Amino acid sequence: MWEAKAAPGQLTRLRDWAVDALGDRDGEVYLSHQRAGDLVVVIVRTTVPPMPTVPPMPTVPPGLTTGAPHAWPFEQVHPPAAP
Template identity: 40%
Template sequence: MTVALMWEARAAEGRGGELLAWAREQRLDREPLRRETFRAPRDRVLVITWWAEPYDAVVPELPEPEPGLVTRAVHRWRFEAVASE
């Protein structure tokens, strides 16, 4: 089974590059099968990690950034793989 964790944050005004760098520097307690980092308009950053674990497994997640770096709390979602193409 594979579970994917999504971590998404929106940077404070003018701090998108800083948030992106911060997210890329974060190390987890163990390595996922795969990790990808994305950026989007309005200074949003998305990190997806894939784990060979059941849906409800305890796996490392990126933390909340320091206050002032983001405009709101981080959004987090968990998905279970059902097909691969």
């Protein structure tokens, strides 16, 4: 999972960048509208064990985010992932 807070006025550009950066990998891009700032959240699905330790997304172009993006691996437990 990867999430970044959009810089003021940059939500659309950050969203579009995230969609392009996800490319043809299996995953989804979500928006979350928060009082503290809008977020772009990307779920990158992988079936490669062990879970990857590299960042799931490339470096964001300057000016699109407030602060550094956060990324962490997680494992789906319910419903069970397809083999």
